[in-house]
Each structure stands twice: as structure tokens, then as C-alpha cells.
Amino acid sequence: xxxxxxxxxxxxxxxxxxxxxxxxQGSVTLFWPPYRIDLSLNMxxxxxxxxFVLWYAALRGLAxxxxxxxxxxRWREQQKERAMHHALLDALSHLQAGRFLxxxxxxxxxxxxxxxxxxxxxxxxxxxxxxxxxxxxAAEGSHALQDQAQREVHLAQVLECAPLNGTAxxxxxxEGAQMRSARWALDDRDASLALERLATLPQGAARxxxxxxxxxxxxxxxxxxxxxxxxxxxLAKHRAFSPAASASIVRGLVLELIHDTRDTARLQQLWxxxxxAERAMPExxxxxxxxxxxxxxxxxxxxxxxxxxxxxxxxxxxxxxxSQMQTLVLALQECxxxxxxxxxxxxxxxxxxxxxxxxxxxxxxMACVQRQLWGKxxxxxxxxxxxxxxxxxxxxxxQQLARMAEHRNDSEAAAAAWKQAAVALTP
Numbered sequence: 001x002x003x004x005x006x007x008x009x010x011x012x013x014x015x016x017x018x019x020x021x022x023x024x025q026g027s028v029t030l031f032w033p034p035y036r037i038d039l040s041l042n043m044x045x046x047x048x049x050x051x052f053v054l055w056y057a058a059l060r061g062l063a064x065x066x067x068x069x070x071x072x073x074r075w076r077e078q079q080k081e082r083a084m085h086h087a088l089l090d091a092l093s094h095l096q097a098g099r100f101l102x103x104x105x106x107x108x109x110x111x112x113x114x115x116x117x118x119x120x121x122x123x124x125x126x127x128x129x130x131x132x133x134x135x136x137x138a139a140e141g142s143h144a145l146q147d148q149a150q151r152e153v154h155l156a157q158v159l160e161c162a163p164l165n166g167t168a169x170x171x172x173x174x175e176g177a178q179m180r181s182a183r184w185a186l187d188d189r190d191a192s193l194a195l196e197r198l199a200t201l202p203q204g205a206a207r208x209x210x211x212x213x214x215x216x217x218x219x220x221x222x223x224x225x226x227x228x229x230x231x232x233x234x235l236a237k238h239r240a241f242s243p244a245a246s247a248s249i250v251r252g253l254v255l256e257l258i259h260d261t262r263d264t265a266r267l268q269q270l271w272x273x274x275x276x277a278e279r280a281m282p283e284x285x286x287x288x289x290x291x292x293x294x295x296x297x298x299x300x301x302x303x304x305x306x307x308x309x310x311x312x313x314x315x316x317x318x319x320x321x322x323s324q325m326q327t328l329v330l331a332l333q334e335c336x337x338x339x340x341x342x343x344x345x346x347x348x349x350x351x352x353x354x355x356x357x358x359x360x361x362x363x364x365x366m367a368c369v370q371r372q373l374w375g376k377x378x379x380x381x382x383x384x385x386x387x388x389x390x391x392x393x394x395x396x397x398x399q400q401l402a403r404m405a406e407h408r409n410d411s412e413a414a415a416a417a418w419k420q421a422a423v424a425l426t427p
Contacts, residue, residue, distance in 0.1 A: 027040050028044045077117060077120065084110050084114055084117070085130075087109040087110035088106070088110040088137075090102075091110060091134065091138075094106060095137055098144075100140075101141065103138075103141040104138045104142060106137075107135070107138040108138060111135070111138075128161050128162070128170065129161075129170065129173060132158050132161035132170070132177070135158045136158050136177055138150070139155050139158065142154060143184045155177060159178075178198075178200060179205075179214065182195075183214055185218075186217055189221065191221035194214065194218040195224075198211060198215050198218070209238050212231050212235050213240065216235060225260065226257065232246070232249045250278070251284060257270055259287075264292060264295045264296065267295065267297070268292075271305065280309065282309045282312075282313075282324050283324075285305050285306055285308065286306065286327050288305055289305045290330075299335045302334075309328060313325060314346075314350040322389070326359065326393055329362065329393060330393070333363065333366050336366060336367055344371075347363055351364045358383075359384070359388065361380050361381075361383055362381065362388060365397070366396075377400075377404070378404055381400055388424075390423075390425075390426075392425075398424060402414045402421060405417055
């Protein structure tokens with residue numbers, strides 16, 4: 001459609017020119033003594049147009065000729081700029097492919113080209129950001145090559161190219177370099193340096209998932225279990241791990257804190273800092289109660305910590321694994337001193353509700369021993385001892401039966417019980 005309109009316009013112009021030129025009788029006379037020159041008006045107009053076109057072409061040619069040095073310089077700058085970007089892309093590709101030496105060489109080539117362009121007073125778009133990225137790639141390659149000296153030199157260059165009070169992009173680059181440097185320190189097993197570099201991050205950047213992951217590993221490496229636990233809980237809120245992985249990490253850190261506790265006051269404070277869901281975990285409550293007993297704490301408090309686990313276990317006997325159930329029985333056995341009537345009623349009710357569970361019968365028998373109910377204790381232990389699996393519960397049941405037999409001066413029964421206890425401990 002556009003071409004058709006152009007043709008129509010050209011035809012119209014041609015018709016107008018033909019009508020004007022064909023009937024134009026005007027002339028132009030030039031007097032140059034002693035000469036006289038007569039020219040038609042059409043010829044004069046044609047000469048004027050031709051001279052204008054000639055002068056315009058001459059001026060344009062002169063301008064192009066004068067622009068040749070500048071165009072040549074611009075072409076050289078463009079070639080160097082393209083080579084610089086190509087070298088940086090090669091460095092990133094080599095870094096991803098694990099060719100760290102080639103990555104560092106390509107990054108250094110990009111830096112050399114950028115310096116050459118700067119020396120030519122050329123304006124490089126995003127020059128500082130590109131320079132910071134190249135130094136960061138070179139530092140990453142140096143870290144992989146175990147060249148710590150060069151790594152620190154390039155890191156300092158990155159921080160210089162990305163000042164703290166720079167643009168938003170420069171600040172992001174600086175924060176990324178600080179996180180990478182913390183990760184490098186962690187790889188070098190220098191947890192204190194990693195935590196120190198993470199501490200220099202702004203508050204918003206320090207709460208990012210990547211920074212929290214590095215902080216968690218550094219805190220665990222430095223044996224700062226409390227900080228590691230706090231960080232792990234923050235990561236769980238950010239959903240950085242799956243629910244099962246988060247629970248496992250938090251549980252492991254809590255157990256580490258429990259194991260490292262050296263006094264009952266600190267252990268009680270730690271218990272109060274736990275979430276209700278964490279207190280109900282058998283993996284946490286049982287070790288905490290046993291640690292409290294080993295530190296000389298109150299057995300009543302230990303039983304209170306074990307109560308939610310006990311209620312959960314007796315409501316459904318398959319709620320705990322065999323090892324957890326055995327550990328729970330051993331923990332409650334350590335808390336039998338000063339056993340109150342409520343706990344004794346709970347144990348007896350559990351035995352009635354689960355008459356085929358030998359571990360509950362064992363616990364009830366040991367509770368009767370603690371209360372010096374020898375007849376009932378012997379009856380319960382005789383019933384459960386053969387049914388218990390080989391291990392500490394079965395061995396302790398036979399050992400208690402042996403001591404009770406010795407107390408009755410029944411040497412034959414005591415010898416048989418001691419023999420069964422030894423067999424139970426044999427792997």
C-alpha cells in the first residue's frame with residue numbers, strides 16, 4: 001500500500017513538472033560586457049538544483065573524511081569492548097565447568113581489556129560492575145586453586161569496585177562478595193573468620209537464606225551451638241529445608257546442647273527455651289531427663305519432663321520405636337527414687353492395658369523393688385525376663401532376680417539368674 005502511494009505521488013510530481021516546464025517561455029539574460037548570455041528559465045533552475053546537489057555532496061564527503069579518525073577509534077573501542085565481554089563470558093563458563101585456571105586467565109584478560117579501554121579514555125558501560133565481577137570470578141578460581149594470596153587480592157579489588165555507599169547494584173555485588181568470602185573461610189575451616197565476615201553484612205542481607213546457611217555451618221564448626229540452634233530455627237521459618245530435615249537439624253543441636261550442659265540450672269533454662277513440640281519429642285525429652293539425673297537434679301522434675309512422652313507411648317504402643325521405648329523405660333527406671341502414687345498408678349494402668357508388653361512389666365517390677373514389694377516384684381520380673389529382648393533390660397531383670405534370690409539365700413536360683421544375665425549381655 002505504501003509503495004502504491006509513493007508511485008501515485010511520483011506520477012503527480014512528474015505531471016506537475018511537465019506542465020510547468022513545457023509551457024514555460026521565460027528566459028534569463030546575463031550581461032557580461034562585451035558578452036550577453038541568454039538562458040531559459042528551465043535551464044537556470046536545473047543548474048541551481050545541480051549546483052546545490054554538488055555542493056551538498058562535497059560537504060558531506062568532506063565531513064565523512066574528517067570523521068574517519070574518530071570512526072576508526074570508535075571501531076577499535078568496540079572491538080576491545082566486545083573482546084572484554086567475550087572474555088568475561090568465557091571466564092564464567094570455565095568457572096561453571098570446573099576449569100578454574102582457565103576461568104582466572106579469562107577474567108584477567110577481561111580486566112586487562114577494561115584497563116586498556118580506560119587508558120584510551122573510553123566510556124565502558126557498567127565498567128565498575130564488570131570489573132568487580134571479573135575480580136570475583138578470578139577470586140573464585142584462585143580459591144579453587146588453593147591460591148589464598150591471590151584470592152584475597154582479588155577480593156579487596158571487588159570491595160574497592162563496589163563501595164558500601166554505592167548504587168544498589170554495587171551494594172548487591174559487595175554483599176555477594178562478602179558472602180562468598182565467608183564461604184571461602186568456611187571451606188578453609190576458619191569458622192571465626194567466616195562469622196566475622198558475615199557480621200559485616202547489612203541486617204537485611206544477613207537474614208537471607210544463603211547467609212543463614214553459611215552462618216549455621218560456621219557456628220556448628222566453631223562449636224557455637226546456641227547460635228547454630230537460633231540460626232537453624234530461622235532457616236526452618238524461611239523453609240530453607242524440608243520439615244523433616246529442619247526437625248532433624250534442630251533436634252541434633254538441642255541434643256548437643258544437652259550433652260554439653262554442666263549444671264542443672266543451665267539445663268532447666270535450656271528446657272524452658274524449647275518449644276512445646278520439641279519438649280514432647282522423645283529424642284529430646286529422654287536425653288534431657290537422663291542428663292538431669294546424671295547432674296544430680298530432682299527426679300520429680302525429670303519425671304515431669306518424661307510425662308508427655310510416657311502418655312504418648314502408652315496411648316499407642318507402636319508410637320515409639322523399640323529402641324526409643326527401651327530408652328524411655330531405662331530413663332524412668334533412673335527416676336524411680338521417691339516415686340509418688342500417681343506415677344505408680346500410671347505404670348500399673350499401663351501394665352493392665354498392655355498385659356503382653358514385657359517392658360512395662362519390667363518397669364512395674366522395678367517400681368515394686370524400689371518400694372520393697374518383693375513378692376510382686378519377683379512375680380513381674382519372672383514373667384517379663386524371658387520375654388525381653390537380649391540387652392540391658394533383660395540383663396538387669398535377671399540381675400535383680402539374682403540379688404533377690406541371694407537375699408532369700410537361694411544360691412541355686414541366684415546362680416541361674418546370674419547366668420541368664422550374662423547370656424543377655426553376650427553380643
